[in-house]
Amino acid sequence: MSPVSGLPSIPVSATTRYCGVLGFPVRHSASPAFQNAGIAALGLDWLYLAFEVPPEDLAGALSGARALRFIGLNLTVPHKLLALEWVDLLDESARAWGAVNTIAFEGRRADGTWLPVGQWPPEPILEIRSRGFNTDADAIAHALEEDLGFHPAGARVLQLGAGGAGRVAALRLAADGVRELWLVNRNRDKAAAVAGDIRRRYPEVRVHLDYPDATVDLVLNATSLGLRASDPVPLDESRFALGRASAVYDMIYRPARTPLLERAEAAGCRTANGIGMLLHQGARALEIWSGQPAPVETMRRALVRHLRQA
Numbered sequence: 001m002s003p004v005s006g007l008p009s010i011p012v013s014a015t016t017r018y019c020g021v022l023g024f025p026v027r028h029s030a031s032p033a034f035q036n037a038g039i040a041a042l043g044l045d046w047l048y049l050a051f052e053v054p055p056e057d058l059a060g061a062l063s064g065a066r067a068l069r070f071i072g073l074n075l076t077v078p079h080k081l082l083a084l085e086w087v088d089l090l091d092e093s094a095r096a097w098g099a100v101n102t103i104a105f106e107g108r109r110a111d112g113t114w115l116p117v118g119q120w121p122p123e124p125i126l127e128i129r130s131r132g133f134n135t136d137a138d139a140i141a142h143a144l145e146e147d148l149g150f151h152p153a154g155a156r157v158l159q160l161g162a163g164g165a166g167r168v169a170a171l172r173l174a175a176d177g178v179r180e181l182w183l184v185n186r187n188r189d190k191a192a193a194v195a196g197d198i199r200r201r202y203p204e205v206r207v208h209l210d211y212p213d214a215t216v217d218l219v220l221n222a223t224s225l226g227l228r229a230s231d232p233v234p235l236d237e238s239r240f241a242l243g244r245a246s247a248v249y250d251m252i253y254r255p256a257r258t259p260l261l262e263r264a265e266a267a268g269c270r271t272a273n274g275i276g277m278l279l280h281q282g283a284r285a286l287e288i289w290s291g292q293p294a295p296v297e298t299m300r301r302a303l304v305r306h307l308r309q310a
Contacts, residue, residue, distance in 0.1 A: 012047060017069070017118070019289060020049040022061055023076035027052065028227060028254050030306050031074060031282055037302030038286050041295040046071055046118070055079065059086045066105055066128055071118040072289045073103040074282065077224055080136075080164025087132035097168040098197070100132035102285040118289040135284035136165055136277070137172040140251075143276030144218070148247045153177035155217040158245070160184050160234045162191040165251060166222030170194050173220075174202040182208045182216070184236075186223075211239040219264070221250040226258035233259050242267040253278050254307060279303055 021031045027050070035048040053061045058079050065073055075083050083100040084090070094100045106114040107125035117125065144150040155178050159170055162185040171194070173181060181198070185191035188209060195207040219242070225234035235242070242248065248264035253274040261271045283294035 013045070015045055015122075017046050017071050018049060019046060019071040019073065019118075020051055020065075021074040021076060022051050022053045022058070022079055024052055024054050024078060026050045026076065029076065030254065030278065030303055033306035034279065034299040034303035035282055035286060038283065038295050038299040041298045042286075042290060042292055044118075044290060053079070055082055058082050062086050062103070062130060065103075066130055069117060069125060069128065070105055072105055072116070072285065074285055075101050075103065077164070081167070083132060086130075088129040089131050091131055091133040093134040093137065094132040097134045097137045097171055099134055099136065099164045099168050101136050101164070101168075101281060102133040102288060104131050104133065104288050105129070106131055116289055116291065119291045133285070133288055134168060135281040135288075136168045138284065139277045139279075139281035140165075140169050141172055141176060142280045143272070143274070144249060147272035147276045148218070148249060148270055150218055150247060150249075154179045156180045156212065156215070157218045157220060158182045158184070158212055158216045158240065159220045159222060161222035162187075162194045163222065167194050167197075169220060169222050169251075170198060171201070174198045174205045174207075178205060180206045180208070180212075182210060182212045184209075184211060211236065212244075215244045215246070217246050219245045219248045219269075221248070221252070221258075221260055224252070226250060226252045226260055227254070231259070233263065235260060237263075242269060245269050247271065250274060251277060256307065275303060275307070 021029050029050050032048050032050050039046045055078050080099040080101050105117045106129050107120050108127040152173050157178050183191040191209050198207050221234050223234045225231045242264050247270040249272050250258050250261050251274040252258050264271050283296050286294045
């Protein structure tokens with residue numbers, strides 16, 4: 001019997017299949033707690049683990065997971081853009097949003113079709129490939145509506161960060177009809193590249209590479225600043241006062257109240273952290289792997305319980 005945090009002991013045997021999350025760092029991840037709860041609720045003989053993988057080792061880690069017949073993988077910072085080069089093919093979701101946060105391994109059947117390893121019958125898999133998906137885009141849209149009642153159509157948004165998750169968020173906000181979007185990123189060239197993509201694909205959206213000089217409906221933090229207690233606030237408050245925002249969403253979920261959210265609450269903003277986004281992107285990944293509806297409320301309870309105990 002193998003203990004998994006927050007769950008009864010899960011039996012592990014020679015038939016147990018594995019999935020997990022790759023990141024650097026990854027020790028803060030709450031994905032194992034709620035994914036294993038979902039796996040148990042579905043009655044699957046799987047175990048979900050976390051692996052700390054430096055970016056230079058990502059290709060080797062993906063190759064190893066494929067060779068070991070893993071069910072699939074989630075990817076977190078800094079792998080979501082890097083993985084575009086290392087998967088065998090991209091699902092439409094990954095092509096549309098330009099980042100990979102979920103990988104499903106698939107086996108080739110005798111008739112030439114491919115089936116996810118998580119749905120494979122108990123027989124050897126002779127040929128296997130990796131398919132990259134993006135479940136972040138739908139997850140951020142769902143979380144913003146669920147947690148803040150935010151609807152992007154016609155809205156004005158200040159987004160901090162334009163990396164893997166930030167790129168996806170900006171493109172999804174544009175696709176959903178924001179009127180105006182301000183992108184602020186430490187690397188201005190990266191923000192400019194995202195802005196260029198938006199202008200080509202969604203020319204009706206006005207995109208700026210600076211802070212707004214008026215009010216906004218939402219400030220969205222897509223940077224990793226806030227994970228550590230020593231991190232500075234990702235917003236230059238001399239350029240934009242939080243009191244000019246109606247709502248603030250921080251993709252970080254641990255700690256639950258980052259310095260940015262604390263200052264936003266003090267300024268009277270509605271606030272939410274990244275728990276909802278984490279939950280919904282993970283639930284969709286489990287559906288891709290298993291071919292079954294995810295037990296979202298079971299996963300939510302396990303996630304909240306784990307974060308309270310951490």
